[in-house]
Amino acid sequence: xxxxxxxxxxxxxxxxxxxxxxxxxxxxxxxxxxxxxxxxxxxxxxxxxxxxxxxxxxxxxxxxxxxxxxxxxxxxxxxxxxxxxxxxxxxxxxxxxxxxxxxxxxxxxxxxxxxxxxxxxxxxxxxxxxxxxxxxxxxxxxxxxxxxxxxxxxxxxxxxxxxxxxxxxxxxxxxxxxxxxxxxxxxxxxxxxxxxxxxxxxxxxxxxxxxxxxxxxxxxxxxxxxxxxxxxxxxxxxxxxxxxxxxxxxxxxxxxxxxxxxxxxxxxxxxxxxxxxxxxxxxxxxxxxxxxxxxxxxxxxxxxxxxxxxxxxxxxxxxxxxxxxxxxxxxxxxxxxxxxxxxxxxxxxxxxxxxxxxxxxxxxxxxxxxxxxxxxxxxxxxxxxxxxxxxxxxxxxxxxxxxxx
Amino acid sequence: xxxxxxxxxxxxxxxxxxxxxxxxxxxxxxxxxxxxxxxxxxxxxxxxxxxxxxxxxxxxxxxxxxxxxxxxxxxxxxxxxxx
Numbered sequence: 001x002x003x004x005x006x007x008x009x010x011x012x013x014x015x016x017x018x019x020x021x022x023x024x025x026x027x028x029x030x031x032x033x034x035x036x037x038x039x040x041x042x043x044x045x046x047x048x049x050x051x052x053x054x055x056x057x058x059x060x061x062x063x064x065x066x067x068x069x070x071x072x073x074x075x076x077x078x079x080x081x082x083x084x085x086x087x088x089x090x091x092x093x094x095x096x097x098x099x100x101x102x103x104x105x106x107x108x109x110x111x112x113x114x115x116x117x118x119x120x121x122x123x124x125x126x127x128x129x130x131x132x133x134x135x136x137x138x139x140x141x142x143x144x145x146x147x148x149x150x151x152x153x154x155x156x157x158x159x160x161x162x163x164x165x166x167x168x169x170x171x172x173x174x175x176x177x178x179x180x181x182x183x184x185x186x187x188x189x190x191x192x193x194x195x196x197x198x199x200x201x202x203x204x205x206x207x208x209x210x211x212x213x214x215x216x217x218x219x220x221x222x223x224x225x226x227x228x229x230x231x232x233x234x235x236x237x238x239x240x241x242x243x244x245x246x247x248x249x250x251x252x253x254x255x256x257x258x259x260x261x262x263x264x265x266x267x268x269x270x271x272x273x274x275x276x277x278x279x280x281x282x283x284x285x286x287x288x289x290x291x292x293x294x295x296x297x298x299x300x301x302x303x304x305x306x307x308x309x310x311x312x313x314x315x316x317x318x319x320x321x322x323x324x325x326x327x328x329x330x331x332x333x334x335x336x337x338x339x340x341x342x343x344x345x346x347x348x349x350x351x352x353x354x355x356x357x358x359x360x361x362x363x364x365x366x367x368x369x370x371x372x373x374x375x376x377x378x379x380x381x382x383x384x385x386x387x388x389x390x391x392x393x394x395x396x397x398x399x400x401x402x403x404x405x
Numbered sequence: 406x407x408x409x410x411x412x413x414x415x416x417x418x419x420x421x422x423x424x425x426x427x428x429x430x431x432x433x434x435x436x437x438x439x440x441x442x443x444x445x446x447x448x449x450x451x452x453x454x455x456x457x458x459x460x461x462x463x464x465x466x467x468x469x470x471x472x473x474x475x476x477x478x479x480x481x482x483x484x485x486x487x488x
Binding site (some may be wrong): 045129134144150151152155164165169172320357362 | 442443444447448449450454455456459460461462463464465
């Protein structure tokens with residue numbers, strides 16, 4: 001048996017998707033015109049799947065600071081912070097992040113994936129126990145593979161189920177670490193964080209919240225779901241990313257825990273990878289105050305999110321439980337989802353195609369993410385295009401969605 | 406609860422997961438014979454945790470192949486809790 005034979009079934013499913021039109025997993029943007037428009041195969045296309053929530057990727061000031069840091073510090077750091085040292089920009093970002101979140105400590109990573117992977121896997125030692133939401137992002141599941149701690153899942157967004165599972169762990173000893181997310185990336189639903197905090201504290205467990213999709217989006221100062229719900233003091237570790245609201249790349253953890261800096265010499269995904277280039281760090285440092293003072297952008301973002309959510313809901317689509325910048329349409333089959341996705345691209349609209357098992361409901365999704373930079377006119381065009389393609393394909397009627405659900 | 410009782414519950418859960426299309430016995434290989442996605446296996450574990458009121462860590466599942474091995478694991482975890 002050849003080394004690639006194990007991927008034959010995967011390859012055959014991938015071929016089926018590719019033969020139906022374009023390859024959704026290697027879309028090429030020939031040019032990015034703005035945070036909301038790009039050129040794909042010569043066609044001007046509305047970008048509605050970028051996670052660019054505040055539309056800061058082309059912020060003039062951030063671009064200028066990034067260019068200046070690039071000229072002063074070079075194209076890369078060529079090594080890890082443990083082996084090759086840190087730059088002033090790294091330390092400045094950590095200080096300003098800690099200040100942003102009102103915490104004593106901050107630690108940055110090269111990607112958001114690595115922040116979750118590293119912190120969760122390192123915090124949970126052999127004698128501890130991880131308890132994660134069943135719909136956690138893949139990076140949290142990968143942390144569960146890297147950790148030496150046992151792992152239990154609780155039912156998605158269900159504090160009663162969490163309590164049941166924590167009560168079974170009462171007598172085992174060690175620390176218990178509960179992990180959830182602010183906004184879940186596929187359906188855009190929020191965690192019932194107040195209730196999860198209450199259960200976690202009742203059992204003396206630690207709480208880790210990944211605010212990747214909620215930082216910049218929720219809370220008066222953009223600190224995420226914990227800020228919005230007033231429970232920041234009860235969240236022991238906040239994880240997040242620079243690749244969404246902050247428009248760059250990288251990940252972070254902030255906390256008030258004593259001895260936090262020991263993680264720097266224990267956390268392998270921090271220690272054994274090259275650090276962020278200063279150009280990226282400079283753009284994040286420059287964008288951070290814009291996120292903090294971004295009330296106007298957040299209002300615009302939520303107004304766009306509400307407009308898209310309401311428009312799709314009244315067109316008969318099943319769009320998930322909460323209004324948030326992540327708006328996903330659930331579709332009854334992969335064939336329909338792939339055809340729908342291709343037809344939208346033909347019409348000049350780019351959304352994300354998400355297929356099981358990467359989706360929480362085991363159904364395919366057309367996932368979109370709204371930006372503050374979208375105009376109401378663009379959102380209305382999007383609703384019209386999705387409705388038109390649905391009529392052309394005869395893909396989804398409300399009755400059909402009800403049957404599939 | 407005896408090993409046979411536990412096996413019975415697992416077989417019932419697996420039958421419903423595979424829509425009754427495959428015969429499930431104590432030596433059935435859960436992933437290979439039933440072609441179950443890993444997510445279904447994790448959801449099966451959750452259902453068994455609730456049925457037997459026991460915590461079944463995911464890393465313990467990695468080494469399990471057959472229905473009988475899973476029943477043995479549930480029984481041993483039950484015993485660990487009792488002790």
